Amino acid sequence: MSITKNISLIIAGAIMFSCTDQEKFKNIGIHENTRWEFAPNMYHSKAYEPLTQITDENQGVFISSDDDGVGEYYNSNPHNPHQMNMRVPAEGTIKRTKNGFMPYHIPKDSLSYAAKVLVNPLENSPKNLADGELLYAKFCAHCHGAEGKGDGPVNKPFKGVANLAEGQLKTISMGHVFHVISNGKGRMLSHASQLDQEERWKVALYVKNKLQVSQ
Numbered sequence: 433m434s435i436t437k438n439i440s441l442i443i444a445g446a447i448m449f450s451c452t453d454q455e456k457f458k459n460i461g462i463h464e465n466t467r468w469e470f471a472p473n474m475y476h477s478k479a480y481e482p483l484t485q486i487t488d489e490n491q492g493v494f495i496s497s498d499d500d501g502v503g504e505y506y507n508s509n510p511h512n513p514h515q516m517n518m519r520v521p522a523e524g525t526i527k528r529t530k531n532g533f534m535p536y537h538i539p540k541d542s543l544s545y546a547a548k549v550l551v552n553p554l555e556n557s558p559k560n561l562a563d564g565e566l567l568y569a570k571f572c573a574h575c576h577g578a579e580g581k582g583d584g585p586v587n588k589p590f591k592g593v594a595n596l597a598e599g600q601l602k603t604i605s606m607g608h609v610f611h612v613i614s615n616g617k618g619r620m621l622s623h624a625s626q627l628d629q630e631e632r633w634k635v636a637l638y639v640k641n642k643l644q645v646s647q
């Protein structure tokens with residue numbers, strides 16, 4: 433590289449770095465202070481961004497050729513609720529948990545481990561038991577029967593549905609029930625896509641503390 437090129441690079445660099453207002457940015461870390469943006473459209477997408485949005489119509493400069501009356505960084509969809517760029521989930525979508533998605537990691541073949549370590553996080557309250565009873569009626573009773581005797585109408589053609597109300601299954605732990613609902617067992621399939629974790633615990637609570645107790 434020639435000396436003239438070197439010198440012009442040094443001068444250009446000096447100009448770029450000397451233009452910032454050092455006093456104003458004294459207390460701000462370099463990451464919070466982006467100073468000049470050389471290609472703003474790389475940071476402020478014109479296209480709708482599903483996971484971020486700028487709802488402030490005054491952000492960015494107003495470009496007259498783009499006559500939509502909002503700053504160039506405004507990036508929201510005024511036709512959606514809350515100006516969201518995402519679509520609202522379809523009606524009937526099952527939410528995972530109140531605090532966000534929490535995957536259940538114990539694999540299907542680790543039933544005895546799950547049965548031992550899992551602890552029901554819910555209170556043994558009348559409300560939780562009543563919710564569990566309703567969910568049991570909707571998701572389990574057609575196979576396991578209203579009283580858990582394995583005599584629901586689906587057992588006729590399906591056969592081999594476990595009797596939860598009598599025999600050795602009366603001694604299984606609540607974690608065991610939760611794990612079976614989550615992962616399935618044998619010919620019973622997983623119910624994890626129909627019931628979120630809280631609902632599964634409610635059903636397990638009902639099975640252990642009401643259904644099996646009242647027999």
Ligand code: HEC
Pocket residue numbers: 568571572573574575576586590591592593594596601608609612613617618619620621623635636639
């Ligand atoms: C389609 C019918 C069907 C549905 C619906 C169903 N189950 Fe089952 N369930 C079975 C069958 C069949 C077995 C026996 C599985 C095996 O060991 O092969 C079983 C077994 C079980 C067991 C015993 C597991 C063990 O360790 O032997 C529990 C507990 C259980 N089910 C709970 C539930 C609960 C709670 C629900 C509702 C969320 C439910 N099931 C929904 C068919 C069903």
